Amino acid sequence: MTIQREFLESIPYFTGLNATELDSVRHLMFERTVDRNEIIQFESESAETLFFITSGAVKVFKTSSEGKEQILSIARPGGSFNDIAIFDDGPSPASAQAMGPVLLYGISRNELQTILREHPQVALNTIKVLADRTRQLVELVEDLSFRHVIGRVAKILLEQAGDGTSPRPRLTQQDMAAMAGTVREVVARSLKALEEEGAIRLERHQIKIADKEILEDMVTASV
Amino acid sequence: MPQIDADKCDNCGLCVSVCDCGALVYIEDTVTVIETHTCGWCMMCEAVCPLGALTCPFEIMFDETTQP
Known part of the structure; x- marks a missing residue:
């Protein structure tokens, strides 16, 4: 299966890119299929890939030392995870687990940095994505x-x-x-x-x- | 069983993908609820639905065996 340009357009990171730009991004991405309940990313471990959900749903969560789980978000098609660790080079602040069969598009940190340098629009989009993520986490803090x-x-x-x-x-x-x-x-x-x-x-x-x-x-x- | 609001549902199938017990299936491209005793009321289908089309309604009652 090839990575669909039409789908890339729906990802907030790539909003506003023209067809040529989307194609250049597309060639840097890879696909990964994940089975139900598979852990894609463990909390506290390094994250080298930014993932976008193509189909299925991914639960992003933290686990306490007593084993209590706190869901931070559910990433659906068009959504992403690993954003924070990819950009601050730190360990992943949360785990990510497939809630069912999931198809992901992935892009490595190095390739993403290349895209950010070559396409300023992606950098602007990234700021908005991270701002949205911050807003969502602030609302979660308020709730808790x-x-x-x-x-x-x-x-x-x-x-x-x-x-x-x-x-x-x-x-x-x-x-x-x-x-x-x-x-x-x-x-x-x-x-x-x-x-x-x-x-x-x-x-x-x-x-x-x-x-x-x-x-x-x-x-x-x-x- | 979980209930689907057909007016809201766009048959995206996220609920089908997370359903572990086979209660939610595609029949002729339409998400359909199948009566099954294996449904554990995990409510994952309700959690993932982006349109709020799927709900798991509760009856609220006192448990007479535990009240003082």
């Missing part, structure tokens, strides 16, 4: 810092819980996000945190409130 979100999720769970004797409307994480004034990813993180606290159990189709008092304490603490 202001613990009141978890209190709002706890309140929704208490308000919406049924006793099992009568049917209750089913809620999606998106529904709960809309009710809590946040986004789905924050609700997902909050539910996981509540499960780790022992307040709830996430089961198929069901969120079971295992300890009502823990939830009530979280609601109180968030006010």
Whole structure:
């Protein structure tokens, strides 16, 4: 399979390049296929390649010493990962794992530097990509810092819980996000945190409130 | 089972690619949910969907066996 120029145009790094420029970039790239759950990049290890997702999805995450996983982002087609380590020459700040079969386009650090020197537009695009990445990480810091979100999720769970004797409307994480004034990813993180606290159990189709008092304490603490 | 909003879904197939249990498949180029007991409600399909077209709805209930 050859690297498609049309696809390259959709990658934010290469926005605004003409056909000739895209072709010169294309010839410096290579393809890599990755199986489901394969770790493409390990945290703290050196990264020599900037990867672009052509198909599939890649989870970018950090793991604590206790084995707790924090997803930083999910890279989808057109997205990239390894950006930070490629540009600061440091170790990778996060791991990257294929969530299913994934096709990647890769470009080495050296080849990327050649492109940046030859195509100023790519340098400008890179600034925007890294600024977007910074914005996303700042939003993540905000979500993780202001613990009141978890209190709002706890309140929704208490308000919406049924006793099992009568049917209750089913809620999606998106529904709960809309009710809590946040986004789905924050609700997902909050539910996981509540499960780790022992307040709830996430089961198929069901969120079971295992300890009502823990939830009530979280609601109180968030006010 | 996960639910697909056909009005939002553009059949990009990201959900199919991450689904480990075969609950999401392509049938005639359309993402389709297959009833299966192996679906572990991992919600990865919901997480990767860029359009919010796929959801895994929950019923919220008290677990009577654990309440004081």
